Amino acid sequence: TTLFLFFARKVAKKVGLVDKPNFRKRHQGLIPLVGGISVYAGICFTFGIVDYYIPHASLYLACAGVLVFIGALDDRFDISVKIRATIQAAVGIVMMVFGKLYLSSLGYIFGSWEMVLGPFGYFLTLFAVWAAINAFNMVDGIDGLLGGLSCVSFAAIGMILWFDGQTSLAIWCFAMIAAILPYIMLNPGILGRRYKV
Numbered sequence: 001t002t003l004f005l006f007f008a009r010k011v012a013k014k015v016g017l018v019d020k021p022n023f024r025k026r027h028q029g030l031i032p033l034v035g036g037i038s039v040y041a042g043i044c045f046t047f048g049i050v051d052y053y054i055p056h057a058s059l060y061l062a063c064a065g066v067l068v069f070i071g072a073l074d075d076r077f078d079i080s081v082k083i084r085a086t087i088q089a090a091v092g093i094v095m096m097v098f099g100k101l102y103l104s105s106l107g108y109i110f111g112s113w114e115m116v117l118g119p120f121g122y123f124l125t126l127f128a129v130w131a132a133i134n135a136f137n138m139v140d141g142i143d144g145l146l147g148g149l150s151c152v153s154f155a156a157i158g159m160i161l162w163f164d165g166q167t168s169l170a171i172w173c174f175a176m177i178a179a180i181l182p183y184i185m186l187n188p189g190i191l192g193r194r195y196k197v
Contacts, residue, residue, distance in 0.1 A: 001042030002182040008034035008041075009197055017076050032197050033075040035147075035183045040068045042179035050175075052168045056099040063091045067133065085130065092129035096122060103128065147184035151177045 012018055012032035019031040043064075047057055054060070070087050073079055096102045102125040106115040117124060140146040158173030189196040 001038050001179045004038040004041040005034060005182055005186055005197060006195075008032070008038055009195075015076070017072065019075075033072070035187060035197050036068050036071050038197075039179050039183055040064060042182075043176065046175050046179065052171060054168060054172055056095075056101070059095065059099050063095055066091055071137075088130050088133050089126060092126045095129070096125060101125075143188035144184055147180050147187055150180055151184070154180075 009032035012034045013030060017033050019033055044061060047054075047061060066087065070079065070084060074084060103117055103121045105117060105121075108114055136146060136150065139149060154173045154176045158170045158177075161167075161173060162170035183197065185191060186195050186197045
């Protein structure tokens with residue numbers, strides 16, 4: 001992630017993938033919008049060199065890659081909300097159909113009986129995916145907030161998985177945090193405004 005951040009920020013300025021100051025954005029100068037791309041590159045590199053088994057790893061990387069690509073296009077060209085929502089829904093459907101990843105039950109949240117969702121689970125999963133993507137997207141704008149919330153979320157999920165005995169998935173959650181940390185260091189301008197992303 002660190003290496004790609006320093007490489008991609010130079011390319012971003014040449015292709016216009018930058019955040020420009022306006023009446024709503026008070027930062028100074030052109031800020032390269034390469035955080036998501038760099039974190040994704042770091043994650044892909046980690047997947048390539050580590051042999052921990054992760055279910056549906058290729059499917060995950062492909063779907064995440066589509067979202068990163070659309071996010072970069074949106075940063076550069078301002079894609080319409082309808083197009084973004086449609087692609088996000090398509091990614092969610094692909095994960096459900098090919099990865100069999102969907103909410104089938106909410107457990108015993110209302111007492112002694114299990115709340116099985118049945119076919120409604122597909123719709124709830126699709127909504128949850130769309131809501132999560134856009135919730136994180138909406139907090140992006142305050143320096144360090146998105147990266148910090150992502151790390152907290154992955155840490156919490158990682159701890160739950162660890163105590164549940166799913167150590168491989170837990171380690172990957174912690175690896176996600178490691179991939180995000182370099183972005184957190186550069187995003188608020190801790191190393192100086194020159195390296196801000």
